[in-house]
Amino acid sequence: MKIGKETIPKTSISTSNADTIIVRGKNLSTELIGKTSFVDYFHLLVTGNAPTPAASAILNATLVAIAEHGLVPSVQASRMTLAAAPEVFQGAVAAGILGCGSVILGASETAGRLFWEIRERAGAAKNYHEAAREVATEYRNARIPIPGYGHPLHKEGDARVKALFDVAVVEGIDLSFVHIAQALENVLPEVTGKKLLLNVSAAIPAVLLGIGFPLRALKGVPILARTAGLIAHLAEELEQPIGFALSYQATREVQYAGSTPEDFIPSH
Amino acid sequence: MKIGKETIPKTSISTSNADTIIVRGKNLSTELIGKTSFVDYFHLLVTGNAPTPAASAILNATLVAIAEHGLVPSVQASRMTLAAAPEVFQGAVAAGILGCGSVILGASETAGRLFWEIRERAGAAKNYHEAAREVATEYRNARIPIPGYGHPLHKEGDARVKALFDVAVVEGIDLSFVHIAQALENVLPEVTGKKLLLNVSAAIPAVLLGIGFPLRALKGVPILARTAGLIAHLAEELEQPIGFALSYQATREVQYAGSTPEDFIPSH
Amino acid sequence: MKIGKETIPKTSISTSNADTIIVRGKNLSTELIGKTSFVDYFHLLVTGNAPTPAASAILNATLVAIAEHGLVPSVQASRMTLAAAPEVFQGAVAAGILGCGSVILGASETAGRLFWEIRERAGAAKNYHEAAREVATEYRNARIPIPGYGHPLHKEGDARVKALFDVAVVEGIDLSFVHIAQALENVLPEVTGKKLLLNVSAAIPAVLLGIGFPLRALKGVPILARTAGLIAHLAEELEQPIGFALSYQATREVQYAGSTPEDFIPSH
């Protein structure tokens, strides 16, 4: 079935013949394997260009920042999935990635779009405070949550944010989006009535946009990062399984709120 | 419901309090972000230890080798999924990862187990040829396919194999598993009657086992690598969609082999 | 980590002790297995109540209408996934379900929300035409696509729509949402400048809302239906594999739009 107008698929990422694989114009075997790091290769794959050393440092720092945060819900989902289907490593990874949605990890992309919008609004004048106030107020009025601010655990500020911004300063990248992110943090109490500090999901796009990483690929960064964390958890699960123990603990205090037959005696 | 005996979940990967995230004994914000590369962090996450420079070079090389190979079936599945559900980047990544199974990318792990078995069999004598012949013959008799040898496209040898083995030699890692992999290649014509050259899925475990990367995490390497490739394809899909064009092309010559009502006129 | 305020999980769907499983207040083994059809059980699971005969007929008809439509992109993705990982049936089903997004199958839910909004707007007066015109114009102005209208293949009307509406009439269900769906079809040429006929994704919520099926579960109907279709395709794939043939066809005319080294000779 034909859906849409395009019928000839085009791609600019790679091609090959019987002997040679070309990726982004380079010979994979002679110019890339052993010659470039995986993270620089990721940058090349996504953008078509090798990163500058500063861009490479930033991309590495963001991937390290977000790869692992303990037994968060998506890691639990992944470990329970491996416990139930231990022969399917990739299925458990996929289950964990499916939890990288709007609430947990998706904020990297939506915060990136928000910063972009503030920068557009500020225009040549670059009054980021005023633009941040305007855009945040519009989000507020449209009842759209502000992505990338506040955290259930780190109420006094997320140390990962400071670490990422430090790398940005040391590497000398464009700090426009860092300033926008901070401007927004400053106006949020006024707009929302709450102190909502920058969290890691806002710091990531703030520094990635500063190296020219494309908006549309932002969501890929937490996904790639989290995949590394999931693989570590699943390797641990294969050695020391806890998927079913997590599941058991999760339901110890479950309350059944439905009806039961008269003669039914609950077991817990 | 209690499944199994363990009820208290344990993990050695990370812990945190309100201020600090500890990963493998290190403070994420002050000791890892900006201080270590993502690939070295992946090694730390999986094994508990930072890699040596040689181990880091090998791990990077394997990830680069396997991240991208064009519009393979799992990339097509991923791009079609994004075309159908463009709002769900993580769903399309997950769909692509689900294609990392036994036929396409899973051979890294199964070839690793095969090499391990050959090394065990060879014992102190280290006659890898003889052990490879024995084990390959047993696989053959049990009708288990030999993973990691042969390739539909690269019939004259996969240049990625040479590139990975070159890195192994230059970095001076333990080459036992490389020798085992080559010994197996040498005996396969005799055992199977076919020339079956080492492909990249065998070269990857051959060098990773040489840096002490754990067998049980081998499958994670092609999955992490392929996630990077998928993200690049999905970022391209968002900019220049081909998911539906691929789908259209795929079905242009489909033959319907079932019955139809008498008055039905096929449209193609 | 605590996310949100709730810490005690509650559910009204089922409970059990060592002998007995209670689902929605009924004993699974003595009151449900062999006593109720799977579709009626699905209705009970989702809503807490057994369906009336009319509701059962409607729910069955919608599930039949949407379960199968040939080698659509998500079925291709699913069959390619099984070809690559033939040992993981559930992974291939999951990959196929991930393609049930906004473009392909998600319209059932969004069209349902649109109809609900038109009904709210019409209020007691029940002038559905006027309300449909208003809401459709608002969608148009906000550049939100109208879900559930138009089809790439069935330009002269989707026979599944007629079939579903016939069942609705015969079964005597509440036809309000059918009338709303038709009112919207009538005003669309005026609002959009295009003839956009009701497709099956709009007909499904039109009849399901007429039996009181909850809005929030609407998306589940095409997913359950499509799962049946995927299982049939995967059972066929195990017997007569075409996943790789689809993939081969899909890329026969692919054009590589990137650069290549000077000495690279494309193979196709």
Place this chain on the structure above:
Amino acid sequence: MKIGKETIPKTSISTSNADTIIVRGKNLSTELIGKTSFVDYFHLLVTGNAPTPAASAILNATLVAIAEHGLVPSVQASRMTLAAAPEVFQGAVAAGILGCGSVILGASETAGRLFWEIRERAGAAKNYHEAAREVATEYRNARIPIPGYGHPLHKEGDARVKALFDVAVVEGIDLSFVHIAQALENVLPEVTGKKLLLNVSAAIPAVLLGIGFPLRALKGVPILARTAGLIAHLAEELEQPIGFALSYQATREVQYAGSTPEDFIPSH
């Protein structure tokens, strides 16, 4: 890339032209929607034939038996995934389905293969006890677990088994595989030293093989069934979220077994 020999995709499930969708030889809109139940349609899709009334009763009973069993690990994984990505219903369903693996739901298929093997072994003599003893002993010697026997909760027999076998008797289907399943239950104490009662995962293939349902599609039955249960849980999750509460409970007693910096104070 060409993988394998087949290049022309063939399917016998469905075809269509601009007006008409044909499924298994029938016109979807005029012969199936409103004329057949969803479960009978599933049978038609998978096997090519409409079921007999007895086969329909059995297929419905098995789907009802396995659709729902409370907050099992895969349901928890699914609800946590929806909590993290509430905009992606299909992603949460997919995550839940990925937990339908060998340990939890996959036993339906593997038990089916085991029964098939016992029947082949018994041959014309139909001494199922002797054949069951032989095959179970071989499994035991090869250290392959016997699928479909024993249950963590229902130690005194699973009432769903009795319910399914009652339907089989009432409907008058071929009981060969029920007898094989019971023969195996009888010999297991002798072979394994443990009383291991038939569980629902063995009863399902025992009755489905009795209606001629194909072995290769057996795994589809618990997947389709469980999809219905997952949809009910996800609809409940959208109304009354517990995904994060489950996750919180799951980790309340987690022990961190790794090292920490000297100055780190655990929060729990």
